[in-house]
Amino acid sequence: MDDESAGAGLTTGALARRLGVSPTTLRSWDRRYGLGPAARADGRHRRWTPDDVAVLEAMCRLTSSGVPPAEAARTARDATRPPAGRTPAPASRSRAPGALPLGDVRQECRGLARAAVRLDAPAVEEQLDGVVTEYGITVAWQDVMAPALHAVGRKWVSSGDRYIEVEHLLSWHVSTTLRRHTPRLGPAGTPVTGPVLLACAPGEQHTLPLEALNAALVQHGVPTRMFGSAVPAEALAAAVRRLGPAAVVLWSQSRATASLPLARQIADVEWGVRGARSQTLMMLGGPGWAGRSCHGMLRPTGLADALDTLTAAYGTGPGRDLTPARARAGTGPARP
Incomplete structure (x- = not known):
């Protein structure tokens, strides 16, 4: 926190949470499309500056709207590169086109929704596992999973069939995560009280x-x-x-x-x-x-x-x- 407040930039984990993607996705975009941080602290640790974040926010907006990743990476770099001789304006947090109507929800819910809209299955799975491990089934369902599912459903109703693939992907991974975190039933026997x-x-x-x-x-x-x-x-x-x-x-x-x-x-x-x-x-x-x-x-x-x-x-x-x-x-x- 001190490093970030001092202007050293965001860590990869912090940036992933902010954008709603997995750290693996950020590293993949760096390796494939050159969307890595401009500098590394101490020559090793990745630190993402506001300019880096602006490029990746544009990348997320473009991929969410269906632009192929390679083309989205080129467009994101060009769109965020300031004209010659002009000082870049401070980056502002933007709302991705087609973002889900979430209202006042946990940050984890926003990240999950963004990953679902991008159809980023690894990020969806990673975030679902993270909230269940951190908060437990009850809070994860009530505060993260259910609001995201409801938002997808509302968007689907208002947009025709455009978001049906998002609902199917998110529902599948929610179900998979719930089953993964369900313990095995105890040994067979004759319990005093029925199930x-x-x-x-x-x-x-x-x-x-x-x-x-x-x-x-x-x-x-x-x-x-x-x-x-x-x-x-x-x-x-x-x-x-x-x-x-x-x-x-x-x-x-x-x-x-x-x-x-x-x-x-x-x-x-x-x-x-x-x-x-x-x-x-x-x-x-x-x-x-x-x-x-x-x-x-x-x-x-x-x-x-x-x-x-x-x-x-x-x-x-x-x-x-x-x-x-x-x-x-x-x-x-x-x-x-």
Whole structure:
């Protein structure tokens, strides 16, 4: 920080975070297109000056709009090179054309969105792994992943099909990251309390919120059974009778898939010996249930609320983040 404030320039890591790219991408652009720093501190360490940053910001804007990297590099150098005899104006931070409507979000979310718009898969993957490792699943989902996904969806709706490839790439890497950070389930046995069953309502294809909840529950030691998208009503009822789950989380992204009769049917399923019958705790997740009369069923306000409720049922307690970085530090996930 002292070096940067003294005018020594940005480090490669700091510049990568600012631009929303990976350090590997910056080194690749330096090696392939000569977009490296003008000077190196002590002859070794890379330090990026404001002029260097201006070139790379132009490079990011051009590649985001679909210009091939080699052509974008030439244009970026020419566009930021001051005319002969003229002192260059101070570089200003610019908004890339087609930038996503994010609003007030974490800096990590902005970097993730920029990388997704550029279709820079290595940068997307690196940033997702970084926020999960640093903050844990709950904060990473609520403050970084979900806002970026929502922004892509809004941009897609307002721009026709132009951003559908961005949504597909970002969704794939979010899902991959969540699964990568989901621990293996414990050894088979006969737990005192049944697992948490997670399923999308029939016709519902949006699984990412359930994948985030599944990863967080398993990290907290809660057994789960993940059934994924568009589970038929008959199959869902059969699974409840076979498993005797402590809770069922039924996700609906839209009102078209949010069936209250189905939810009540699943909540009424009973199992066990005569005279000691059990029923499941029914939790309805997703915006599709908004405005519905869900008497007797839980409606969490978000991932953290759902996690607190379900972990309390298993005695693991809310707020216990088992992400390695947080476990070593002995603290819970930070909030903005």
